[in-house]
Amino acid sequence: MDRIFSGIQPTGEIHIGNYVGAIRHWVELVDRYECIYCVVDYHAITIEHEAASMQKRILDTATVLMACGLTPDRCILFVQSHVPEHTELAWIFNCITPLGELERMTQFKEKGRQHRHNINVGLLDYPVLQAADILIYKAGYVPVGEDQIQHVEFCREVARKFNTRFGHTFPEPQVLLSKAPRILGTDGKNKMSKSMNNTIGLLEPAEAIWEKLKTAATCPHRQRRSDPGHPEHCNIFTMHQAFSKPDEILDTERNCRTAGIGCIGCKEILFKNMIEEIGPIQTRVKEISGKPEFVTEALRSGAMRCRLIVGKVMDEVRSKIGVKSEWLAG
Numbered sequence: 001m002d003r004i005f006s007g008i009q010p011t012g013e014i015h016i017g018n019y020v021g022a023i024r025h026w027v028e029l030v031d032r033y034e035c036i037y038c039v040v041d042y043h044a045i046t047i048e049h050e051a052a053s054m055q056k057r058i059l060d061t062a063t064v065l066m067a068c069g070l071t072p073d074r075c076i077l078f079v080q081s082h083v084p085e086h087t088e089l090a091w092i093f094n095c096i097t098p099l100g101e102l103e104r105m106t107q108f109k110e111k112g113r114q115h116r117h118n119i120n121v122g123l124l125d126y127p128v129l130q131a132a133d134i135l136i137y138k139a140g141y142v143p144v145g146e147d148q149i150q151h152v153e154f155c156r157e158v159a160r161k162f163n164t165r166f167g168h169t170f171p172e173p174q175v176l177l178s179k180a181p182r183i184l185g186t187d188g189k190n191k192m193s194k195s196m197n198n199t200i201g202l203l204e205p206a207e208a209i210w211e212k213l214k215t216a217a218t219c220p221h222r223q224r225r226s227d228p229g230h231p232e233h234c235n236i237f238t239m240h241q242a243f244s245k246p247d248e249i250l251d252t253e254r255n256c257r258t259a260g261i262g263c264i265g266c267k268e269i270l271f272k273n274m275i276e277e278i279g280p281i282q283t284r285v286k287e288i289s290g291k292p293e294f295v296t297e298a299l300r301s302g303a304m305r306c307r308l309i310v311g312k313v314m315d316e317v318r319s320k321i322g323v324k325s326e327w328l329a330g
Contacts, residue, residue: 004033004176005139007040007080007130010057011049014064015199016278017183017192020242021145025178027069029143035075036137036306037065039299042080042087042129046122062295064202067284071298078302080133085310090125090132092321096161097128106150131155135170136310143176147191166320181241188217188235203282206275213271218263219256229256229263236266243273 006026008018029035039061041054058079070077080086102124134142134155142152152175159170184190185198192199200212219234221227231237231253240252248269255261288294318324 002033002140003137004029004035004141004143005038005134005137005173006143007038007043007133008061008065009044010039010041010054010061011044012057012194013199013201013203014061015192015194015201016239016242016274017185017199019068019202019278020180020183021178022143023065023068023070025143025176025180026065026075029176030070030074033141035070036139037070037075037077038080038133039065039078040080040133043126046120046126059292059295062299063285063288064281066295066298067281067288072301076302076305077298078306079299082299082303083306083310085136085307085314086129086132088314089136089317090129092317093128093132093135093158093162094125096165097158101154101157102127105154107147127151127154128158131158134173135159136313137306138171138313139173140171141176142173143178145178146182149175149177169316169320181238183238183242184235186212186216186235188220202278203285206271206279209274210271213267214264216267218266222263228259231256236263236270239274240266240270243270243277245273248273 008022026037039058041058062077065077105127130151131154144152152173156172159172163169183192185192185196186200187198190196190198200209216236218236219229221233222229237252237256240249252266252269256266315324
């Protein structure tokens with residue numbers, strides 16, 4: 001089976017944007033590919049963070065992933081810092097990566113604007129570590145959202161540079177885009193983000209989710225209940241496309257365009273379907289949280305499986321760049 005790699009940061013509450021855009025897609029792939037998924041804690045420290053709560057965030061993130069279906073019997077799940085070869089390969093890639101290529105990365109520019117007081121080297125070097133995450137497993141595919149395509153292209157370029165200089169070693173991974181629609185935050189304008197205070201948490205109680213949906217932005221062109229709507233401009237309709245059944249999506253679109261349904265009625269249907277899907281996940285999270293050793297053992301086992309893979313790759317890499325010393329083995 002072809003191998004897949006992807007990762008998620010343990011930066012806090014997982015919201016429905018994360019779920020629809022990444023996690024649900026990952027679960028769909030496990031039966032068709034050899035999947036390796038990672039909680040990328042080293043990526044998370046490029047911005048200021050609370051060190052005391054990091055371990056809890058890592059375990060909480062892993063718990064949600066497992067509750068969604070990414071269990072050890074279906075894929076490899078591990079924590080990035082538990083496999084130190086990731087950062088070793090990143091250093092090697094640093095030495096073949098032109099500075100100008102990193103400075104042109106869109107995400108670095110965005111992060112620089114968001115964190116003007118902490119524009120550190122890690123923010124700049126983020127794509128190099130990401131390339132190491134992917135290439136150290138010789139992954140053929142990377143499931144990402146559209147905002148990450150540039151990083152996968154950069155990864156392909158790193159592989160190309162290394163192969164040209166030291167001999168063919170790494171495949172050039174391909175993008176696997178999710179077919180799920182891109183959900184914006186409850187403001188209907190910006191990407192769903194905790195910093196924007198516009199998220200719907202995957203684990204929030206149903207009552208809290210409904211309160212957020214009730215006040216969430218809808219079609220900006222519809223002012224009154226009797227006005228026909230424009231679903232193509234409505235973030236709530238986009239959420240319908242992510243959570244509702246095909247026939248309900250068609251009915252909602254038709255009724256919206258003809259003013260046959262108001263925004264609250266539209267939201268009530270969405271709420272029902274959203275809870276129908278994420279409710280069982282919330283139940284499984286509670287079950288798994290009751291046995292934390294199940295999560296830690298899964299992460300420990302995942303890291304051990306990964307180290308068997310990356311050990312062989314790094315032996316090959318060290319040999320090709322000339323730093324592997326045979327006499328150390330003796």
